[in-house]
Amino acid sequence: MGAVSSGIRLDEEHTYDREGPLLELEGVTKYFSQESGLLAGMQFDPGTFPPISVDREHVEAVDDVSLEVRPGETLGLVGESGCGKSTLGRTILRLLEPTEGDIYFKGENLADLSGEELRRTRSDMQMIFQDPQSSLDPRMKVGQIIEEPMRAHGLLDDEGREARAKDLLEKVGLDPRHYNRHPHAFSGGQRQRINLARALSVDPDFVVCDEPVSALDVSIQAQVLNTMDELQDEFGLTYLFIAHDLSVIRHISDRVAVMYLGHIVELAEKEELFENPQHPYTRALLESIPVPDPREDGARGVLEGEVPSPVDPPSGCRFRTRCPRLIAPDAYDWADGEWAQTRAFMRAIKRRSFESMSAAEMRREFFDGRPPGGEAGSVVEEAIDLVANDGETDREADDEADCWEAATDLLLDSFAEQSVCARERPAYELEPERGDGTHFSACHLHR
Numbered sequence: 001m002g003a004v005s006s007g008i009r010l011d012e013e014h015t016y017d018r019e020g021p022l023l024e025l026e027g028v029t030k031y032f033s034q035e036s037g038l039l040a041g042m043q044f045d046p047g048t049f050p051p052i053s054v055d056r057e058h059v060e061a062v063d064d065v066s067l068e069v070r071p072g073e074t075l076g077l078v079g080e081s082g083c084g085k086s087t088l089g090r091t092i093l094r095l096l097e098p099t100e101g102d103i104y105f106k107g108e109n110l111a112d113l114s115g116e117e118l119r120r121t122r123s124d125m126q127m128i129f130q131d132p133q134s135s136l137d138p139r140m141k142v143g144q145i146i147e148e149p150m151r152a153h154g155l156l157d158d159e160g161r162e163a164r165a166k167d168l169l170e171k172v173g174l175d176p177r178h179y180n181r182h183p184h185a186f187s188g189g190q191r192q193r194i195n196l197a198r199a200l201s202v203d204p205d206f207v208v209c210d211e212p213v214s215a216l217d218v219s220i221q222a223q224v225l226n227t228m229d230e231l232q233d234e235f236g237l238t239y240l241f242i243a244h245d246l247s248v249i250r251h252i253s254d255r256v257a258v259m260y261l262g263h264i265v266e267l268a269e270k271e272e273l274f275e276n277p278q279h280p281y282t283r284a285l286l287e288s289i290p291v292p293d294p295r296e297d298g299a300r301g302v303l304e305g306e307v308p309s310p311v312d313p314p315s316g317c318r319f320r321t322r323c324p325r326l327i328a329p330d331a332y333d334w335a336d337g338e339w340a341q342t343r344a345f346m347r348a349i350k351r352r353s354f355e356s357m358s359a360a361e362m363r364r365e366f367f368d369g370r371p372p373g374g375e376a377g378s379v380v381e382e383a384i385d386l387v388a389n390d391g392e393t394d395r396e397a398d399d400e401a402d403c404w405e406a407a408t409d410l411l412l413d414s415f416a417e418q419s420v421c422a423r424e425r426p427a428y429e430l431e432p433e434r435g436d437g438t439h440f441s442a443c444h445l446h447r
């Protein structure tokens with residue numbers, strides 16, 4: 001093959017123009033097994049050989065994710081750090097072996113591919129990473145860096161590769177005369193452009209972009225995003241765009257998937273998701289975007305508490321332990337407002353967010369003096385008794401802590417763990433308010 005003269009696409013005949021998704025995930029799950037703490041995880045069982053076994057814990061990084069990515073679109077994947085976004089991206093590209101589930105690319109199950117087919121599919125799916133510094137070999141020249149994937153896939157001859165590398169430099173907004181420079185001569189934004197050129201050198205159809213602009217100055221981010229947008233049209237690209245920053249996601253995405261602790265909790269077209277968010281987690285994320293108004297303190301509805309460990313994630317809805325809208329357990333009768341008060345009381349006890357007070361003060365503070373009646377009321381009274389300081393003189397700190405813990409356990413076991421949010425994993429298709437797409441929300445409020 002000679003130099004590329006007829007445009008930048010290498011194999012237009014392989015462009016995916018069929019109906020249906022380019023990529024489809026069915027129940028994709030990725031657990032990492034890790035040994036639990038030394039000795040703590042050792043089990044001694046004389047009935048087995050060897051009698052000592054090591055308890056393995058599983059980090060449930062991605063759990064049962066099903067979604068599709070359509071040809072030509074940008075699907076944004078957003079969520080707090082550690083929620084499993086990168087793991088999902090890497091599992092899609094088979095850089096990690098899925099624990100369970102299937103990944104279909106252009107209708108083919110990736111697990112069934114081998115030999116030439118697998119090789120071609122691998123070049124069709126590329127990834128760019130957050131840190132343009134460490135992903136570029138400082139000893140190599142920019143031209144070599146861009147040509148490397150073409151060489152690995154046996155594309156073009158030396159002359160053709162050089163011509164294409166220079167073409168690509170121009171396409172990503174760099175000077176082709178810088179072909180012989182080393183990466184250190186470039187700024188962060190320029191280095192990310194080099195990464196783009198390298199990923200595009202093999203003419204992929206699908207690119208996983210893992211936080212590609214997070215390490216860049218905000219002023220540079222938009223420029224790189226705009227270039228990525230232009231290249232998407234020219235190269236016929238489909239992006240899975242991973243970011244924790246909602247403004248970046250809003251800039252680049254057509255549809256947005258929100259991830260929390262290994263689950264997709266909401267997925268909708270961009271406008272629908274930003275204007276009509278349905279999942280309490282999405283709402284909390286949107287509300288925590290800093291507002292550029294100095295009079296706002298930015299602390300509206302901000303997410304409370306820590307993300308639980310993915311080693312032992314909550315049952316049902318994984319967000320329920322932090323959710324301000326946890327659903328009332330059906331096992332009790334609740335009069336208007338009683339559940340909201342009880343839920344707030346339960347959270348305050350769990351966080352120990354108030355100083356010890358008398359039972360009467362607690363009833364007044366949390367229940368306007370009228371705690372719920374019936375069985376729910378008995379549980380509430382029992383919890384109040386546990387932490388109330390009535391008649392107590394100088395309880396030891398340890399005893400005090402035990403009392404709060406006992407009250408927390410009682411309330412969580414009696415109420416939170418009985419909620420449908422704890423008992424069933426939610427999944428609902430909703431009617432969107434905007435656009436004609438679909439709107440998925442994993443929240444039982446849509447029951």
Ligand SMILES: Nc1ncnc2c1ncn2[C@@H]1O[C@H](COP(=O)(O)OP(=O)(O)OP(=O)(O)O)[C@@H](O)[C@H]1O
Pocket residue numbers: 032033034059060061079080081082083084085086087088244310
């Ligand atoms: N190789 C590994 N072995 C064990 N646990 C891992 C491994 N890789 C990731 N994890 C864990 O899996 C979970 C998901 O991590 P992942 O990096 O996918 O999240 P993320 O949303 O991309 O976060 P970030 O934006 O911080 O990269 C985390 O709890 C992480 O500690």
